[in-house]
Amino acid sequence: MSHDYECVIVGGGPAGLTAGIYCARAKIKTLLIEKENLGGQIALTDLVENYPGFPEGISGKELTLRMKRQAEKFGLNIMRNEAINLYMEGEKKIVTLKDKVDIKTLSIILTLGVKHRKLNVPGEKEFINRGVSYCATCDGPLFEGMDVAVIGGGDSAVQESLFLTKFCRRVFLVHRRGKLRAKEYLQERMFSNEKIVFLPNRVVKRIEGKDFVERIILFNKEKETDEELKVNGVFIFIGMEPNTDIVKGKINLDERGYIITDEKMRTNIKGVFAAGDCRSGSTGQVAVAVGEGCIAGMEAEAYLSSIKS
Numbered sequence: 001m002s003h004d005y006e007c008v009i010v011g012g013g014p015a016g017l018t019a020g021i022y023c024a025r026a027k028i029k030t031l032l033i034e035k036e037n038l039g040g041q042i043a044l045t046d047l048v049e050n051y052p053g054f055p056e057g058i059s060g061k062e063l064t065l066r067m068k069r070q071a072e073k074f075g076l077n078i079m080r081n082e083a084i085n086l087y088m089e090g091e092k093k094i095v096t097l098k099d100k101v102d103i104k105t106l107s108i109i110l111t112l113g114v115k116h117r118k119l120n121v122p123g124e125k126e127f128i129n130r131g132v133s134y135c136a137t138c139d140g141p142l143f144e145g146m147d148v149a150v151i152g153g154g155d156s157a158v159q160e161s162l163f164l165t166k167f168c169r170r171v172f173l174v175h176r177r178g179k180l181r182a183k184e185y186l187q188e189r190m191f192s193n194e195k196i197v198f199l200p201n202r203v204v205k206r207i208e209g210k211d212f213v214e215r216i217i218l219f220n221k222e223k224e225t226d227e228e229l230k231v232n233g234v235f236i237f238i239g240m241e242p243n244t245d246i247v248k249g250k251i252n253l254d255e256r257g258y259i260i261t262d263e264k265m266r267t268n269i270k271g272v273f274a275a276g277d278c279r280s281g282s283t284g285q286v287a288v289a290v291g292e293g294c295i296a297g298m299e300a301e302a303y304l305s306s307i308k309s
C-alpha cells in the first residue's frame, strides 16, 4: 500500500500546529486535519497573558493565525474536515474522513483537544445559543448592559467573568463550593471588580425562560432552599472533557479518557503520538501544548527515519 502522507496530525490547536511546524520544517510530507476552527480552545480566549514572548498578552485568534502562517511557510497542508475513523495497526495507517475518503499515512499525531463539560440540567440544551453559552469571547458582546451568570470556580470561570464585565451590567459567579479553585491573582482581580457578585455554595438546578434565558434556579446548600436568579445569559465553565471518542477501545486511555503516552509523546501504538490537552497529564496551558507538540513532531520524524532505514 502506498501512502499519501508521511504524517497526519488530527486536531489543529496549538499542539497540532506546533507539531505541524516541526514536521513540515523537517521536510516530512504532513497533513493537519481540523474539523472546526484552527486554534482549539485558545482561539476562543480573549487574551493569552502567560504565553512567553508576548509581554502585553496576545489574543488567542492572533496567536493561532501566527502559528498557522508559520506552519504553512514550511509547507504544512491544512484541511478542514473531520476524521471519523482511524486504522492505526501496522506500519501503514489510515485516517478516514467524514466524506468517506481514506488518507494513507505512515504516522499519526493525535492533538484532539478537549471540549466543554456540560452541566446536564434541564434547560441547558434547550437554551444553547438562546442565552446558554460556553464561550465568553464569542457571545459576551451579545449581553451588553445585561445580567449574566457564570457557572464554575476554576481559572476559566473567573477569567471569563472578568472578561464579561466589559459588556455586562452584573456578572453572578455561581460556584458549587465555598472556595474557588482559580489562581490567587485571578481571584484578587475578581473580588476587586464591583460588577462581579460571587454566589458560593449554590448548585444550578435548572435554566428557565420563554424564547431566551430569563432565570436560573439555584439550590443554596447553606440555607437548603431554592433561589431564583434573574439573568439573561448563562456562561458555563465547569472544566473540560477530552475529544477522544475516535480512539476509544483502540489506544490506551486513562480512567478519565485522556490518551496515555510516555515522555516522548508515544502512545502504546508504534507510529502514533499524542500531544496537548487530550493527553493524560497535560495541564491545559498553551505553553505546555506547544512543548508537547514540538516533542511529538520530533519523535514522529525519528520514527519515520527508523522505518525508512
Ligand code: NAP
Pocket: 050, 118, 119, 151, 152, 153, 154, 155, 156, 157, 159, 176, 177, 180, 181, 237, 238, 239, 240, 283, 284, 285
Ligand atoms: P477546572 O480547573 O477543572 O475547574 C472546573 C470548575 O468547575 C471547578 O471549580 C469545579 O468545581 C466546577 N465544576 C465541575 N463540574 C461541575 C458541575 N457539574 N457543576 C458545577 N460546577 C462544576 O476547569 P477550568 O477552569 O476550565 O480550567 C481547566 C484548565 O485550564 C486548568 O488547568 C486551568 O488552570 C487552565 N486555565 C488556565 C487559565 C490561566 O492560567 N489564566 C485560564 C483558564 C484555564 P470544584 O472546584 O468544586 O471541583
